Amino acid sequence: MRAAFRGLVGVAVLLLLWELLSNSDLVPPGYIPPPTVIGATLVRLLLDGVFVYDVIASVLAWAIALGVAIAVAVPLGLVLGSVPAVRRATRTVVELMRPIPSVAMIPLAILLFGGGPEAKIVLAVYASVWPILFNTIYALDELDEQLVDTARAFGTSKPRIMATVALPSAAPFVMTGIRTAAAIALIVVVSTELLAGATLGLGQFILTASSGGGRMDLVFAGTVVAGLIGYLVNAGLEWVQRRFFAWGARTGETV
Amino acid sequence: MSTMLEVTDLGHRYGDHTAIDRLSFTVAAGELVCIVGPSGCGKSTLLRTLSGLVASTTGHVALHGDEVRGVPDDLAVVFQDYSRSLFPWLTVQRNVEFPLKRKVSRAERRARAAEALEWVGLSGAGAKYPWQLSGGMQQRVAIARALAYRPALLLMDEPFASVDAQTRFELEDLLLRVRREHDTTILLVTHDIDESVYLGDRVLVLSKSPATIVANLKVDLPAERDQITTRESDTFVALRAETARLLHGGGTVRPRVQADPEGVAARFLAAERAEQAAQASKRHAAQN
Numbered sequence: 228m229r230a231a232f233r234g235l236v237g238v239a240v241l242l243l244l245w246e247l248l249s250n251s252d253l254v255p256p257g258y259i260p261p262p263t264v265i266g267a268t269l270v271r272l273l274l275d276g277v278f279v280y281d282v283i284a285s286v287l288a289w290a291i292a293l294g295v296a297i298a299v300a301v302p303l304g305l306v307l308g309s310v311p312a313v314r315r316a317t318r319t320v321v322e323l324m325r326p327i328p329s330v331a332m333i334p335l336a337i338l339l340f341g342g343g344p345e346a347k348i349v350l351a352v353y354a355s356v357w358p359i360l361f362n363t364i365y366a367l368d369e370l371d372e373q374l375v376d377t378a379r380a381f382g383t384s385k386p387r388i389m390a391t392v393a394l395p396s397a398a399p400f401v402m403t404g405i406r407t408a409a410a411i412a413l414i415v416v417v418s419t420e421l422l423a424g425a426t427l428g429l430g431q432f433i434l435t436a437s438s439g440g441g442r443m444d445l446v447f448a449g450t451v452v453a454g455l456i457g458y459l460v461n462a463g464l465e466w467v468q469r470r471f472f473a474w475g476a477r478t479g480e481t482v
Numbered sequence: 483m484s485t486m487l488e489v490t491d492l493g494h495r496y497g498d499h500t501a502i503d504r505l506s507f508t509v510a511a512g513e514l515v516c517i518v519g520p521s522g523c524g525k526s527t528l529l530r531t532l533s534g535l536v537a538s539t540t541g542h543v544a545l546h547g548d549e550v551r552g553v554p555d556d557l558a559v560v561f562q563d564y565s566r567s568l569f570p571w572l573t574v575q576r577n578v579e580f581p582l583k584r585k586v587s588r589a590e591r592r593a594r595a596a597e598a599l600e601w602v603g604l605s606g607a608g609a610k611y612p613w614q615l616s617g618g619m620q621q622r623v624a625i626a627r628a629l630a631y632r633p634a635l636l637l638m639d640e641p642f643a644s645v646d647a648q649t650r651f652e653l654e655d656l657l658l659r660v661r662r663e664h665d666t667t668i669l670l671v672t673h674d675i676d677e678s679v680y681l682g683d684r685v686l687v688l689s690k691s692p693a694t695i696v697a698n699l700k701v702d703l704p705a706e707r708d709q710i711t712t713r714e715s716d717t718f719v720a721l722r723a724e725t726a727r728l729l730h731g732g733g734t735v736r737p738r739v740q741a742d743p744e745g746v747a748a749r750f751l752a753a754e755r756a757e758q759a760a761q762a763s764k765r766h767a768a769q770n
């Protein structure tokens with residue numbers, strides 16, 4: 228509670244300094260709009276429907292991408308983590324694909340998928356699969372042999388051990404991977420919108436606002452919303468992790 | 483008394499390292515047999531082959547007359563390291579229910595888990611998570627889980643080696659009580675001589691690696707045991723001395739002991755000294 232209060236005080240002080248700075252003679256007028264102006268712009272934008280559509284379009288693309296990434300990476304990680312032969316066979320491919328920055332593939336994705344939401348979703352999936360995949364594999368490497376032995380000694384079958392021992396024991400690691408992936412997916416979605424000149428989306432909104440006349444208050448408002456979404460996503464996932472995987476932290480298994 | 487476990491010529495090798503060498507012994511129904519042996523002599527390996535976790539290289543095992551292949555149905559294991567054998571994501575109640583999944587109905591599972599938790603004095607702890615309990619309580623949960631399974635044979639691998647002395651005494655007495663009340667057949671492995679004599683109806687003494695049985699001692703103590711008076715009794719002191727002699731040195735005072743304790747003891751002493759020297763040099767290296 229006290230930490231939260233101190234955090235709020237910090238934010239308030241920062242906003243106050245910002246307000247004073249942008250109203251002073253130190254910066255050209257309109258160059259950095261004060262928080263009060265940005266706040267007013269933000270409220271206006273949220274009441275007017277078009278901006279809300281942009282936000283929804285980005286968040287939706289992000290959610291779909293993250294969902295697909297989880298659906299792909301977790302089962303794949305379970306296979307790679309538990310079948311050494313498959314892991315050896317795919318190692319080279321993985322090592323070659325992983326370092327490609329997804330932002331570098333934006334032009335390729337646009338050529339392949341056009342300017343619609345597909346390009347940003349595909350790119351975000353590509354970028355966010357890795358942390359989930361690697362954390363899942365790592366989790367299986369770290370699986371405690373004695374937990375498995377305990378289940379085996381009670382006559383538990385292999386598939387059931389996978390479902391009732393390996394999977395739950397990997398869950399906190401996987402969750403950490405998902406949190407990283409969520410942040411990456413958001414970055415990739417907004418960057419693709421920025422670079423691809425998409426028709427909808429937060430990135431597109433910021434781009435339009437900054438071009439031409441350069442409405443700084445709109446640019447700042449868009450950026451603040453992007454930051455806020457990122458913050459809420461991380462806070463939400465952190466809550467899920469604390470709520471459902473508290474045991475992982477207790478046993479030192481959460482990274 | 484009928485034979486519950488019959489082990490014949492059981493051996494296990496890791497590559498070319500022989501961990502246990504042609505062990506033969508039996509455990510009667512309702513008996514509590516302690517196996518005592520020095521660290522690294524192959525006690526865990528023996529329990530792992532008995533429980534089917536690893537395949538034995540030689541010999542066979544029969545449980546209530548049936549030849550065992552793979553993991554037997556009605557056998558439970560309690561490991562030393564409770565923190566790594568209880569599932570941290572399950573409550574205590576669900577941990578105890580775990581082995582009963584797909585074997586008995588949900589209602590019966592609940593009932594049996596609750597009952598077993600009561601036996602070990604943990605009725606109120608069902609909704610807690612293992613990491614919210616002390617070490618001794620966690621090991622009691624592991625014992626409750628094994629009992630709820632109603633195994634024909636309960637295998638215990640140094641179950642009390644990781645708790646403090648006071649808790650250890652409590653758990654030893656708890657084990658003696660539940661096994662008397664529920665007629666459980668137990669094979670318990672330990673490196674602690676006192677514990678093997680205090681708990682056992684019989685003590686099997688193992689040699690240094692590769693493990694062979696050097697003695698089979700009947701414990702002539704009354705069934706009802708007490709941490710203070712039993713340990714003071716002449717029988718206890720004599721048995722403890724005999725077991726220690728068999729493990730560490732000297733001959734034996736009892737003619738019923740088979741094998742050659744002299745040779746075994748000499749081998750054991752030499753190996754022990756080598757190990758101490760190795761550890762000392764390791765410590766020395768670590769300090770520099």
Ligand SMILES: Nc1ncnc2c1ncn2[C@@H]1O[C@H](COP(=O)(O)OP(=O)(O)O)[C@@H](O)[C@H]1O
Nearest residue numbers: 496499501520521522523524525526527528691
């Ligand atoms: N998985 C394994 N692979 C190779 N050697 C092993 C393995 N497990 C145990 N050993 C060796 O077998 C011997 C007996 O080990 P163990 O059964 O754990 O002894 P104890 O339980 O009596 O301390 C030791 O020398 C140990 O190093």
Ligand SMILES: [Mg+2]
Nearest residue numbers: 525526527639
């Ligand atoms: Mg051991």
